[in-house]
Amino acid sequence: MNPSVYNKESDMKNKYFLMLIILTALMFVSCAGSKGTGGSKGKPIWVDNPAAAYPEKDYLAARGAGDTRQAAEDNASGNLARIFKSEISVDQTTRERYSAFTKLSGSMDETLETDMDQIVKVLAGETLFNVKFSETYTDEMGRVHILAYLDRKETADIYRDKISANYEKIEFLLKEADSASDPVDRYALLNAAHTMSTINQAMLEQLNFIHPPSHSMLTAQYDAINHNNISKKRAEAAKALTFSVNISGDDGRVASMTSETISQMGFPLVNQNAAVRITGTIRYEDVDLQRDNMEF
Structure with missing residues (x-):
């Protein structure tokens, strides 16, 4: 074979192989650059159109921005939370009482704490x-943008588990309250049931927004547990729980404030044979603050 012909064929093969390598590399670069984008200059498509990246039928999403990633996450989480526009108000005291109830042993071992993949945002x-x-x-201004989102189906499964677990605890508390003879015990059990039911109502409303079919299934399954009925039972139990206040050495102000607080909570005040008796003694002493040499 002519050496010059062989060299030409070899050069052609080398050029073809080199071109194939270059084209393959360009394809990888193109794929890597297009992932999660679709806007100009590599900007992710969700920056301008969240639904294009996270379809509304499958996700709830909200954008956020800030000077740092944490600030952007907080802003996005707050915007996502505001989508719900919940009409059910759960104050911090109720949340703390719920957390305390769920940390009890036995049938109340579940808490509001979640795994890392089940992040809780209170915003x-x-x-x-x-x-x-x-x-x-x-x-280009250094502003960080991020999208907070919920997977509807995945999140609905989490809500169903938590709501169902709460319903089971509420059922247990209501049964215990029905059999309780002591008015203090009865009220305490109904108060715990009411606290858990309040949390459940808030989660049910959110679930109805996230995944309506799951909401319908749960409300039908636990239709016997009615939040309004629990509220009425707790109010009736409060009326049966009588209080008396006896503060010796008082000029009337402490006893008056204490009695007013008790009445506002729905408990009746009696002079004798009270289920709960509040007693105390007030003693006043002169205290030398050693301010003789102080100038004001």
């Missing part, structure tokens, strides 16, 4: 489970 008056975040995007 804008809402407690949201399973909040996740997209990749970040930093614009």
